Amino acid sequence: xxxxxxxxxxxxxxxxxxxxxxxxxxxxxxxxxxxxxxxxxxxxxxxxxxxxxxxxxxxxxxxxxxxxxxxxxxxxxxxxxxxxxxxxxxxxxxxxxxxxxxxxxxxxxxxxxxxxxxxxxxxxxxxxxxxxxxxxxxxxxxxxxxxxxxxxxxxxxxxxxxxxxxxxxxxxxxxxxxxxxxxxxxxxxxxxxxxxxxxxxxxxxxxxxxxxxxxxxxxxxxxxxxxxxxxxxxxxxxxxxxxxxxxxxxxxxxxxxxxxxxxxxxxxxxxxxxxxxxxxxxxxxxxxxxxxxxxxxxxxxxxxxxxxxxxxxxxxxxxxxxxxxxxxxxxxxxxxxxxxxxxxxxxxxxxxxxxxxxxxxxxxxxxxxxxxxxxxxxxxxxxxxxxxxxxxxxxxxxxxxxxxxxxxxxxxxxxxxxxxxxxxxxxxxxxxxxxxxxxxxxxxxxxxxxxxxxxxxxxxxxxxxxxxxxxxxxxxxxxxxx
Amino acid sequence: xxxxxxxxxxxxxxxxxxxxxxxxxxxxxxxxxxxxxxxxxxxxxxxxxxxxxxxxxxxxxxxxxxxxxxxxxxxxxxxxxxxxxxxxxxxxxxxxxxxxxxxxxxxxxxxxxxxxxxxxxxxxxxxxxxxxxxxxxxxxxxxxxxxxxxxxxxxxxxxxxxxxxxxxxxxxxxxxxxxxxxxxxxxxxxxxxxxxxxxxxxxxxxxxxxxxxxxxxxxxxxxxxxxxxxxxxxxxxxxxxxxxxxxxxxxxxxxxxxxxxxxxxxxxxxxxxxxxxxxxxxxxxxxxxxxxxxxxxxxxxxxxxxxxxxxxxxxxxxxxxxxxxxxxxxxxxxxxxxxxxxxxxxxxxxxxxxxxxxxxxxxxxxxxxxxxxxxxxxxxxxxxxxxxxxxxxxxxxxxxxxxxxxxxxxxxxxxxxxxxxxxxxxxxxxxxxxxxxxxxxxxxxxxxxxxxxxxxxxxxxxxxxxxxxxxxxxxxxxxxxxxxxxxxxxxxxxxxxxxxxxxxxxxxxxxxxxx
Numbered sequence: 001x002x003x004x005x006x007x008x009x010x011x012x013x014x015x016x017x018x019x020x021x022x023x024x025x026x027x028x029x030x031x032x033x034x035x036x037x038x039x040x041x042x043x044x045x046x047x048x049x050x051x052x053x054x055x056x057x058x059x060x061x062x063x064x065x066x067x068x069x070x071x072x073x074x075x076x077x078x079x080x081x082x083x084x085x086x087x088x089x090x091x092x093x094x095x096x097x098x099x100x101x102x103x104x105x106x107x108x109x110x111x112x113x114x115x116x117x118x119x120x121x122x123x124x125x126x127x128x129x130x131x132x133x134x135x136x137x138x139x140x141x142x143x144x145x146x147x148x149x150x151x152x153x154x155x156x157x158x159x160x161x162x163x164x165x166x167x168x169x170x171x172x173x174x175x176x177x178x179x180x181x182x183x184x185x186x187x188x189x190x191x192x193x194x195x196x197x198x199x200x201x202x203x204x205x206x207x208x209x210x211x212x213x214x215x216x217x218x219x220x221x222x223x224x225x226x227x228x229x230x231x232x233x234x235x236x237x238x239x240x241x242x243x244x245x246x247x248x249x250x251x252x253x254x255x256x257x258x259x260x261x262x263x264x265x266x267x268x269x270x271x272x273x274x275x276x277x278x279x280x281x282x283x284x285x286x287x288x289x290x291x292x293x294x295x296x297x298x299x300x301x302x303x304x305x306x307x308x309x310x311x312x313x314x315x316x317x318x319x320x321x322x323x324x325x326x327x328x329x330x331x332x333x334x335x336x337x338x339x340x341x342x343x344x345x346x347x348x349x350x351x352x353x354x355x356x357x358x359x360x361x362x363x364x365x366x367x368x369x370x371x372x373x374x375x376x377x378x379x380x381x382x383x384x385x386x387x388x389x390x391x392x393x394x395x396x397x398x399x400x401x402x403x404x405x406x407x408x409x410x411x412x413x414x415x416x417x418x419x420x421x422x423x424x425x426x427x428x429x430x431x432x433x434x435x436x437x438x439x440x441x442x443x444x445x446x447x448x449x450x451x452x453x454x455x456x457x458x459x460x461x462x463x464x465x466x467x468x469x470x471x472x473x474x475x476x477x478x479x480x481x482x
Numbered sequence: 483x484x485x486x487x488x489x490x491x492x493x494x495x496x497x498x499x500x501x502x503x504x505x506x507x508x509x510x511x512x513x514x515x516x517x518x519x520x521x522x523x524x525x526x527x528x529x530x531x532x533x534x535x536x537x538x539x540x541x542x543x544x545x546x547x548x549x550x551x552x553x554x555x556x557x558x559x560x561x562x563x564x565x566x567x568x569x570x571x572x573x574x575x576x577x578x579x580x581x582x583x584x585x586x587x588x589x590x591x592x593x594x595x596x597x598x599x600x601x602x603x604x605x606x607x608x609x610x611x612x613x614x615x616x617x618x619x620x621x622x623x624x625x626x627x628x629x630x631x632x633x634x635x636x637x638x639x640x641x642x643x644x645x646x647x648x649x650x651x652x653x654x655x656x657x658x659x660x661x662x663x664x665x666x667x668x669x670x671x672x673x674x675x676x677x678x679x680x681x682x683x684x685x686x687x688x689x690x691x692x693x694x695x696x697x698x699x700x701x702x703x704x705x706x707x708x709x710x711x712x713x714x715x716x717x718x719x720x721x722x723x724x725x726x727x728x729x730x731x732x733x734x735x736x737x738x739x740x741x742x743x744x745x746x747x748x749x750x751x752x753x754x755x756x757x758x759x760x761x762x763x764x765x766x767x768x769x770x771x772x773x774x775x776x777x778x779x780x781x782x783x784x785x786x787x788x789x790x791x792x793x794x795x796x797x798x799x800x801x802x803x804x805x806x807x808x809x810x811x812x813x814x815x816x817x818x819x820x821x822x823x824x825x826x827x828x829x830x831x832x833x834x835x836x837x838x839x840x841x842x843x844x845x846x847x848x849x850x851x852x853x854x855x856x857x858x859x860x861x862x863x864x865x866x867x868x869x870x871x872x873x874x875x876x877x878x879x880x881x882x883x884x885x886x887x888x889x890x891x892x893x894x895x896x897x898x899x900x901x902x903x904x905x906x907x908x909x910x911x912x913x914x915x916x917x918x919x920x921x922x923x924x925x926x927x928x929x930x931x932x933x934x935x936x937x938x939x940x941x942x943x944x945x946x947x948x949x950x951x952x953x954x955x956x957x958x959x960x961x962x963x964x965x966x967x968x969x970x971x972x973x974x975x976x977x978x979x980x981x982x983x984x985x986x987x988x989x990x991x992x993x994x995x996x997x
Contacts, residue, residue, distance in 0.1 A: 217889065221823065222833040229820070236810040244813055247838070248857055248870070248901065248908040263586050265504065269861045276858040278908060299780045301688035302590070314859065314870075342803060344810070350838055350899075356863045363867055364839055372803065378742025379790060384800030399798075401487030401791040403503035409740070409787035411795065412489070423489075429740065431783055471834035471877075473885035473892050 002203055003185060004029055004037040009046055009175060017170035038169060046175030051164045057131050057138050063157030067132035071125045072097030073106075080107070085114050123148040128157060223479050224468040227455045228348055231368060234393045235346040238385070240370065243347050245321035250281035252309035253320040256292055257327060258406040259433050261300040262308045266316065273314040273354050273363075280310040288327060288437065295433040314352035318369040319406070319448045321347040326371065326430070329438055337442060342374025344385075348451065359464045366451035367425070377443040379409055382427060386413060386447060395454055397424065406431055406446075413449055417457040425449030486522060487791055505778040507584040508696055511576045513703045514775060521758045522792075529760040531699050531725060531774055538712035538721050542651075542681075545608025546716075552642075552649040552661065554687045555607045556694035556722035557711035559598060560678040560701045569704065570673050576700075580693075581662065584777075588642050591684035591693060592662030594651070596669035598677035603654030607661075607683070609647035615657035617664045626660060635664045651681055679711075694723040695774035728772040731764070732782045740786045743798050753792035759785070815912060815997045819897055822914055822995075825938050829931055831895040831916050836877035838899060841868045844876045848981040850952040855903035870901035874915035875953065875992050879974070882919050883982035890986060891920030897995075915992035917974075919984055925958045928971045928989035932962055935993075941966055953978050954990075962993075969993030 004027075011018075011026050018026070024034050041047035059067060066072075076097035079085060087109050090098060098114065101107035107116055127141060127148040138160075142149050152158045186193065187205045232242060245253075254260075255267055266272065283289050289306060296304040325345060337343055348368045355361045372385060383399055390397045395415060402412035407428025415424040427447035435444050452465050461480060462468065488509070492499035508514040521527050539559050548555075565573075577593050585591035614625040617633060626648045629636035642662055649661040659665040661683050671678060680697055684690045698708045710721050734747050745753070750768055754761035760771040772779050779785065790798070823833065839859070846853045857870040871877065874896050881894050895916040902909045918928060929946070936944050944964035951959050951970060959972030971991030979988060 217830070217891075219827050219830045219832045219893065221827065222835040224835050225833055232812060232816065236812060239810040241809060241811050242813040242816060244815070246908070246910055247899065248910065263590055265583075265586075270863070273862070274860045276860050277855065277903065278857070278906070281908075301686045303685075352839070354859075354861065354863055357867075363862075363864060364837055374803070376739060377803070378740060378801065379795075380742025380798050380801040381803050383795075383798060384802050387800055399795045400489075401485070401787070401795055402489075403487065403505045405505075408783035409790045410487075412487075432781075469835055469837060471836055471881040471884075471894070471896075472888070473832060473881065473894060474888040476832045476834075477888070 002037065002040070004033050005040045008034065008037045008041060009171075009178065012041075012047055012169065012171040013176060017168065019168045020166050023169060035166065038166060041169075041175065044174075044178075046172055046178055047169050048172055049166050050168045050170075052167050053162060053164050055138055055142075055160050055162045056135050057158045058161050059132065059158055060156055063128065063152070064132070066125075066157060067128045071100075071122060071128065073100040073104075074122050074125050076101065077106070077122070080114060080116055086112055087114055088112065124151050128152060131158065218477065220476050220479070222471065222476060223459070223462070224452075224455060227458075228366065228451065230393055231451065231454070232346075232348060234389050235370065237392065238344070238389055240344040240346045243321055243325055243345050244349060245315075245318075245324050245347065247315055247350060247352075248275070248278075248281075249313060249315050249320050250283060250309060251311045251313050252283055252289070252292070253323055254313055254315050254317070256296065256304075256309045257288075257323045257434070258319060259295065259299065259431055260405045261296065261302065262304060263302060264405065269354065271354055272316050273352050275312040275314070278312045280307075281312045283310055285327075291437045295437070299433055316353060317351050317448050318347050318349050318367045319446070321349070322369045322371045322446055322448075323434075326373070326435065326438055326444060329373070334439055334442070337374055339375050342372050342377065344370070344372050346370040359466050362465060362469065365465070367448055368451055369448045370446065371430075372445040373442055374445075375441055375443060377429065377445050379411070379429065382411065382429065382445040382447070385445065386427060390415075390454070393454075393458070395457055399427075402426060404428060406434060411447075413447065415453055415457050417453060422453060423450075424453055485791070485794055485796075486518070504583065507580055507777055508699075508775045510579050510583065511696075511700050512572050513700045514696075517699075517703055517775075518758060522756055524756060527755055527758075528703070529755060529758065529771070529773070530727075531702055533698070533708055533710065533723075533725055535709055538710040540605065540679075541712040541714055542605045542607055544713060544715045545606055547609035547647050548607060548649050551609050551645055551647050552683050552685065554684055554690045555713055556682045556690040557713065558680045558694050558698050558701075558723050559709040559711060560680065560706045561676065561709065562705075562707045563676050563678060563701075564705065565673040565675065567673050570671070573700075574671075584693075585662075585684070588639050588662040590686065591682065591689055592642075593680060593682040593693065593697070594659045594661070594665050595671045596658055596665065596679040596681070597671050597675045598679045599675075600669045601653050601658065601679060605651065605653050605658070605679075607649070607651050607681070609649045611646055611648070613648065613650065613657055613660075615660070616667045617660070618667050618670055620667060629660060629663065633664065639663045649683065689777075691720070691722055691724055692774075692777045695725055696777060698723040698725060699773070699775040723774070725774050727760075727774065728779070730770045730772065730779075730782055730785055731767040732770065732785060733767050736782070737768075737786050737789055740783075741790045741793065741798060742801050743793065745789070745793060750789060753789050754785075756792045757788040759788070815995075818995070818997070819912065821939075822897055822935075825935060826895040826897075826914070826916060829893070829916075829934070831893040831918075834878060834881050834894050834896040836874075836881070836896060836898070838870050838901070839867045840871045840876065841866055844880065845869065845871055845873070848978065849876055849879075850975060850978055857901045857903065857908060872902050873900050873992055874898065874913050875917065875990055878915055878917040878990070879978065879982040879984065879988070882917055882984050882988060886983055886985050891918065891923070892986075893918045912995040912997060913969075913992055914995060915990065917988055917990040919986045919988040921986050923987050923989055925973050925989065928973070928991055929960070932969075932971045932991045932993075936962070936964065936967065939967070966996055967993050 007027055024031055027034060038049060042049050072093045076094045106118055106120055107114055123145060127145050130141060185203050185205045186199055193199050293304045350364050351367045352364045355363050357363055398414050399411050402410045404410045404426045408431050409428055411427040413424045413427050414421040425448050430444040430446050435442055452468055456462050489501045491501050502509045542557055581588045581592040612626055614623045616623050617629060630640045650657055651659040651661060657666055658669055682690045682693045701708050713720050713722060734750055737750060738745055747763055751761045754770060758773050762769045770785050842853060856872050862868060878894055878896055882892055885892055897914040899910055900913045941964045944962055946960050946962050949959050949961035949970055950956055953975060954972035955975050961970045969992050974988040974990055
């Protein structure tokens with residue numbers, strides 16, 4: 001038996017008989033639980049319940065309306081007191097009133113006019129209004145005015161709702177003798193209970209599901225790292241192949257191979273990290289180095305020095321990865337390129353600038369480079385491919401002219417961030433001075449774009465670039481992943 | 483401005499700041515800037531610059547000594563000048579800016595302005611070991627050495643003097659200029675100067691000659707008359723400014739194919755004018771006349787860009803590539819990394835994103851280990867940045883230290899590049915490391931994490947051996963190695979925990995990935 005039943009029986013064995021309110025108080029259970037348990041006790045013959053019946057009226061729409069004003073016969077009677085009324089002049093409601101007056105022998109028709117035969121008070125009106133005011137007086141009123149109540153019920157102005165209420169309870173002799181053990185309630189489930197079937201027929205302890213709890217310790221990806229993967233997947237979905245390359249490079253791959261003149265300001269030590277160890281990295285690609293030297297001396301009209309190109313640096317852009325790929329294109333891949341089948345490649349990685357660090361500036365950050373190698377490629381193709389990639393991850397971009405030594409035409413890509421257009425990076429068609437060394441027939445669309453700003457434009461929760469390099473565990477645990 | 487490719491950096495109260503890209507030194511000049519805008523808006527276009535007199539009005543003789551230090555000079559003479567305080571200020575301002583930026587702090591190119599009426603006799607460009615004169619705005623004579631050591635300009639541009647020879651310009655009365663540092667006070671230019679001699683010196687003949695053209699255009703735009711100067715290098719001589727209009731011919735289809743828009747012949751010619759080129763249609767090609775002030779035009783590609791700018795990038799409609807959307811794929815290392823990240827998250831480790839740049843104190847000293855060869859950077863602007871990290875654990879322990887007051891237990895991992903020097907070569911490789919801090923933790927916790935990683939990657943054949951790494955407690959550190967993966971794990975030494983501000987026992991591992 002349920003523990004509520006056991007509890008009530010224990011109380012009854014001690015007190016013998018008691019009122020329902022007393023029982024609720026004594027048992028500390030709620031009313032519904034007590035009523036339910038009492039029914040169980042009565043069914044088992046352990047307790048006898050004293051119930052009282054009780055009826056209350058329920059008013060129909062019509063009944064409610066009349067109770068608030070008058071019955072139709074009352075209204076008609078009032079009118080008849082003031083004027084002579086033709087039967088044909090009656091409103092539909094007055095017709096109902098007339099039927100009742102006629103039935104009670106109060107009124108009749110003569111020569112088309114209504115005549116009063118006897119003046120009587122309309123009992124139903126008073127009864128209806130009294131009940132409406134005080135529904136609990138129903139039983140009493142019913143005793144006094146049985147005919148009127150009957151009429152109201154017949155006219156469906158009211159209906160009757162009856163209910164039984166347990167008033168008190170007393171223990172039976174059977175109940176006094178009954179020795180009940182409280183049934184075990186199941187709290188936490190365990191292997192034994194599950195496997196033995198011991199849970200069958202038993203109650204489960206109810207838990208308070210509204211109680212507050214602490215969050216679980218969730219292990220998460222770093223939000224920025226997870227964005228890098230989102231970006232990678234966007235490229236792959238567009239048919240791009242991932243490539244990568246070294247971070248420590250001779251200047252050649254970062255600058256010279258990209259037609260950046262040796263006296264370009266970006267190459268100065270205040271912008272670029274040059275290295276103490278290794279100070280220089282030998283260039284073994286002799287043929288390529290000579291062709292690059294020629295292109296520089298012809299294009300920039302200044303002497304080109306191999307020693308300058310061999311100075312080791314931390315790459316300042318991932319375009320060095322693209323440069324390495326372009327210059328190392330093998331014959332098979334070159335031959336596979338057709339007007340309908342360009343080669344599409346991308347890389348994502350860290351780049352370095354010798355910056356003074358503050359909340360807006362970092363010495364290292366991410367960049368993504370993409371190249372499309374094909375024939376007959378145009379600026380309009382470049383705009384299309386960039387828009388597709390960025391729009392696919394929910395980022396708006398636009399283009400304007402700009403200058404970079406290795407592309408022509410040059411494009412600055414701008415990103416919509418908090419309603420403002422900000423610089424995201426550069427793009428363009430790679431100069432013939434570079435691609436011509438590999439093949440006369442190819443054209444290469446290229447871009448090198450910042451990654452941090454793209455995430456910040458997407459994730460409004462991140463306000464400064466330094467936050468993206470925050471690896472405080474509390475921050476990662478609480479960061480919303482979108 | 484934006485449609486010209488110039489980015490507007492600031493806009494307030496009638497003032498507008500513009501970023502000039504380094505390829506367009508002609509825009510650093512307010513006159514050149516106005517000229518470009520005027521053309522762009524088709525307002526009083528000026529597409530040709532011509533000299534009235536083709537013959538040189540004077541000669542500069544070049545001596546032998548400059549050939550090794552600053553070999554090239556160009557020059558022009560300006561007459562009928564009508565200067566105001568303001569226009570003089572603009573001209574001086576421009577020459578300074580031009581020499582500073584395009585001239586790479588006067589190393590590659592620098593220029594000087596002289597009052598021509600104060601110059602007497604033969605003008606010579608040469609270099610000498612010593613000499614003295616009264617520098618601009620000074621009241622006394624100074625020696626070259628004195629100027630280099632004490633004069634504001636001398637100190638600022640001492641770097642341009644590479645050997646013991648000082649390049650200079652002189653006439654019969656003495657030194658006109660210590661090049662490229664300071665002029666003499668004798669030939670100082672004022673607003674009343676009517677005739678000017680401009681000298682431009684540098685390390686590239688082409689560039690000093692082109693710069694003379696650029697300045698000639700500026701003075702013509704100012705309403706002055708420009709005359710030529712003969713530069714005599716002994717037997718050989720040249721005449722500057724050349725003011726030759728270079729010609730480049732391009733097929734219209736080539737322009738349209740680069741841009742990806744149908745523009746049309748006539749429209750290309752009108753766009754060319756807008757961008758300052760005179761252009762003609764000749765034999766199915768468009769002949770572009772490069773204005774002498776443009777120093778950045780290398781070949782057809784640069785002109786096509788100008789046509790694209792004139793056309794307006796915003797009017798170039800994106801056109802889809804007919805590419806097959808197949809063949810997209812990630813690098814193998816990215817794929818493996820993602821699997822490892824999945825395992826680490828499954829083990830309850832959160833991911834960190836740390837810097838590659840660090841310093842010897844964090845990378846070695848705080849970890850209680852000896853320095854080994856590593857990638858070192860030069861001239862960092864930040865004291866904390868001196869090298870690239872050689873391993874991941876210092877970064878991760880830094881993260882745990884910064885998270886010391888977050889709820890325990892704490893587990894963090896990082897999978898990224900580290901940099902080591904092996905022999906002469908820089909080795910860039912991916913490592914994975916995890917650190918686990920908790921009041922109740924011991925060596926076995928980290929060992930079981932590492933072995934579960936090995937097993938999950940299908941590596942059954944591995945060896946665990948005792949290892950001694952001072953970052954870990956001696957006797958609680960092991961090396962693990964298989965064909966595919968190797969690394970170490972153990973319980974971090976309390977001194978290291980103190981160094982990083984970690985308050986609970988911590989175990990950690992680091993593995994080198996095979997790519």
